[in-house]
Amino acid sequence: MTFSLPPEAAQWRDKVRQFVDSELQPFELEAEMHEGRIPEAARKAHEKTCIAMGVTRMDVPKERGGLALPILTQTAIVEQFGRVTNALGWCYGEAQGWMFEAFNEEQVARIVMPVTRGEIHxxxxxxxxxxxxxxxxxxxxxxxxxxxxxxxxxxxxxxxxxxxxxxxxxxxxxxxxxxxxxxxxxxxxxxxxxxxxxxxxxxxxxxxxxxxxxxxxxxxxxxxxxGAEGDGMGFTHSWFRRERLMIAARCCGAMARLIEEASEFAKMRVVSGQPIADYQMIQAMLADSVLDLHAARLLTYEAAAEHDRGCDLKSLHARCSIAKLFASEAAFRVADRAVQIFGGRGYMRENVAERFLREVRVDRIWEGTSEIQRLIIARSLLKRGLEGTIGPN
Known part of the structure; x- marks a missing residue:
């Protein structure tokens, strides 16, 4: 199959990227220097824009007034929010699909749907x-x-x-x-x-x-x-599958931003009479970063597409672990290379590479450490075989 995004997903990707780059990124340095805070009016405006765009309803069933976007489209959306530091991309509430299975009718009306309107967080x-x-x-x-x-x-x-x-x-x-x-x-x-x-x-x-x-x-x-007594772990696994996939997506967004920023800097930074982009050691770091991003994006999109194709849940659990494991570790490698390319500037808090180096480190820990993801993948392989874990070739 091809991993070229379908037209609807590409349109969402472009719309959200424009919002992230033009509305969120300008507040990064202010947030960095003020313990993550930005003016309350700006924070509320960002949330209002996301609600108006429909981002808070992307995983909500259509019969509930939601968009029920394909998971591949949702992944492309979340990837764009990964392009911004200081958690400014966490500017919207999310009513996740599993909630409409877990919550009863009264709870959906009282708790879940108000999340989509910014009334409950x-x-x-x-x-x-x-x-x-x-x-x-x-x-x-x-x-x-x-x-x-x-x-x-x-x-x-x-x-x-x-x-x-x-x-x-x-x-x-x-x-x-x-x-x-x-x-x-x-x-x-x-x-x-x-x-x-x-x-x-x-x-x-x-x-x-x-x-x-x-x-x-x-x-x-x-x-x-x-839900019923004893249902808790089943719902938690549903939450983990989504969170792991979306962590992978955000890591892809971070890598794309880092590669863009580092390559532009390398073109302008002159050492010994020529841009450092002309030096092969710099080119090697950029090339390795592109490789990491491309592989992570393919794994993430494949796992998302498997959601949409109705993949067996146990196999899907492993695929989300594969995507999170590779993308989170790749993002740290890319951030580390970007700091190196920026040199002394890359060690300054005002630099996007320095912030991402600190921020993407936790993606190898929360919602299951890299070690836990490796165990999940290995156990899937031993129980279901290679095709049962990653599908037929």
Missing amino acids: LCYAITEENAGSDPGAIATEARRKGDSYFISGEKWHVTSHNLASHMIVQAKLGGGEHEGEHCLFVCRADAPGVSIARSPAYTHNYNHHHPVLRFDNVEVPLHDRI
Whole structure:
């Protein structure tokens, strides 16, 4: 098959790229120097533009008023948001397709659809100190008493909690028929009993904080349980598949931006009477970066296309891991080369390569480390064979 984007996807790609390059990128340096913050009016304008474009409804079923865009098209969209640093591309809420399977009708109307209008902002409280890449090892517990659950435990790296109105919380059930099984809940970010243990500083400068949260007997009504008791891990796997694919897409966007910026600089930077782009060592770094981007994009688009073709979920799980693993590691290599090409300028925070070098490093960690992705791929190979993992040749 060809990986030339279909016309609709190309149109979306171009429209979103124009928005990212002209509206978001000009705020990068201001955000970098102000702990990720930009003027509130600008932040709201960016969100409003995304809502108007339909970005918040790209994965919403048409019968719900959404666009239900092919996953390949959505991947091309998210790739463009990867072209900007300082999490400025995180300027829109996302109602994901799995939510319309997990949430009941009342919850879709009360929680999910308001996300598409910017009325509700979600964050995810899943990771724990001793349960990162293995969410099955979480210790946070939810015990049912009457028509409520009471959640106790501690969650780490709760990204965007400072900007969220609601959280999706994963906990193990304590007592009852499904004791020890996983369940998802939605609760307010400021619910009684939720407290910030600490909010660590991270390598990047994002306005999206990642605090450690404590849940002290937090009451969640029965109507805020997502799906049935014991369904939590299935929904989490759906979320992981999408997140891993979209991390790969954003890494492709970052690589494209880095290659463009580094190659333009190399053409202008003169050393010993000639542009450094004329030097073969610089050319080699640019060539290796193009190779990394092209391979990562092909893997990412292929995984997205498999979504649209209705690929077996277990095989799809492996393909998303392949895309995330390669793209995240490639993005760091490209960022490192770009810093080298820029030289001393590349070590300045005002330089896009310096920011990306810090920011793409986490893509090899969150939503499953590179080591976890390798395990997923290897286990798929051993269980389903080569064709069951990457398809027939």
